[in-house]
Amino acid sequence: MSALAINTTTAIDYTEMEKVPAHVVFPELFEPSAVMIQRRKNRHPDCIPSNPMYIPDPEVAKLALVWLVAPHQLLSLGLQGHTGTGKTELALYLADKLNLPIYIVKIHARMNPQDLEGSYVLDAEKNKTITRKEYGPAAKAYRNGGVLLMDEFDKASGELTSAMHLLVEGKPWPLEMFKETIAKHNQCYVIGTANTYGSGHDERYITSNQMDQAFLSRFMWLETQYPNxxxxxxxxxxxxxxxxxxxxxxxxxxxxxxxxxxxxxxxxxxxxxxxxxxxxxxxxxxxxxxxxxxxxxxxxxxxxxxxxxxxxxxxxxxxxxxxxxxxxxxxxxxxxxxxxxxx
Incomplete structure (x- = not known):
């Protein structure tokens, strides 16, 4: 009698955490010491390698890291700074080092709420055409965990920021496209980058829009500067x-x-x-x-x-x-x- 092949393949738990010395994960920020930091043990397929040439500002990077590894993120993180000060690079750097998948949404004035949620797409299954849900990057991060990076979110229209209130606050988020409401994953981290503090038209950043105080108050703000x-x-x-x-x-x-x-x-x-x-x-x-x-x-x-x-x-x-x-x-x-x- 032949031996039966046993399938030992198991699903990878991408939310499993491990403790690693902080100076091993972030040699640019920490000297060798007994300080430990938690990160995901297994690297998710949606992780994005960060720029190997990037050198973070130690103080801003440490404060962003404090926000990210805290037991709770009571506010989303807003990174404000002039063009080329490394806002997006910082978010990519932190996500990469902590093995977090990162989902980037490039915000623009014509974007509508459905662009964040996703859409129905046609697919082939068993020689038949079926309709299935395809969650957008924002919904994917919110539902499954990871860093949601809203790049240049001061370009958003009033309609879009209104639709994002619950999203940036971490409350259950209704997806109108799919007629369902999703809860925020406990390992979802919402970060927005902006050239302005939502003050509206700027002579240098003419496409930036004014954002209401209710939306802006849902962020903890850090300012990125040009390196010395x-x-x-x-x-x-x-x-x-x-x-x-x-x-x-x-x-x-x-x-x-x-x-x-x-x-x-x-x-x-x-x-x-x-x-x-x-x-x-x-x-x-x-x-x-x-x-x-x-x-x-x-x-x-x-x-x-x-x-x-x-x-x-x-x-x-x-x-x-x-x-x-x-x-x-x-x-x-x-x-x-x-x-x-x-x-």
Whole structure:
């Protein structure tokens, strides 16, 4: 008699937790110590790898982590900051390190509540066409657990924010599309990113909408800032090690001079006649990258044109040109090979 094959395959419990030393999970945030942190033991298929080049701001990242690992999230988490300050990167970083699936909803003014919920789709089953539910990313995260990232949610219409009140508060959420109500999973974490605090039209972020206080009060707010000089030095050293130190330093110097002109030296917007363009960390990294990929025989200005200068408005162009010349002088019109030879 032949032996029967025994199926030992078991379903993976993606909600099972394990305790791991904090410095192992977050070496950028914690020194080796006895501090332990809980994370999911098994990595979910919907996890997304974070940017290996990302260097978090320690204080903001720790506060966001405190919110995430707390026994209860009494409020959703709002990450506010200028473009390119790492709001989305921070959410991806935390989810990745804690093995949490992350579901990203790109908010825009024309989005309606049904876009968050999902829809009915046609499918084939046993040679027949059937209709089945397909939950949207927001409903999937709320129902099954994971990080729900509402990216640029200050772009939402009043209709959409009204429909999201129960969602961001963690209450049972009615899905009108499916005529059902779902409860929030105990491992669902709602995070929103925004350029503004929902104040409405902004000269720099013209598509941001005004949001009512009832909606905004359902968030715990953290503000993301551009990295300081030391942090950006580490970022460029990690991302563009082939560029000479003096060139990396000048790139950072230009970034901060342009931010001074846009946001003031304290980065609080207290400045007369600010320029509207922002030289973000993202732009800084892109310029360093394209300086290298454009090659040794092309001028620095060619790559700067491509990543930044061509998008500057005519009103700001003269001021920006003066700042570039003040920081770089004649070097901006020299090919990379000349600067590589410079001591």
């Amino acid at each position: 000089v030391v942090q950006e030095s580490k970022i460029l050293e990690k991302f563009a090690p082939r560029l000479p130190l003096h060139l990396r330093n000048d790139i950072i110097k230009l970034a901060n001079a342009l931010r001074d002109a846009a946001l003031g030296t304290n980065r609080d917007g207290d400045i007369d006649d600010p320029i509207q363009c922002i030289f973000s960390t993202r732009v800084m990294i892109a310029w360093a990258y394209y300086i290298q990929t454009f090659g040794a025989f092309r001028k620095l200005k060619q790559s700067l044109d491509a990543v930044f200068l061509k998008s500057v408005t005519p009103e700001d162009a003269g001021i920006v040109k003066d700042i570039v010349e003040k920081v770089f002088g004649d070097d901006i019109n020299k090919p990379l090979k000349d600067l590589l030879a410079k001591k």
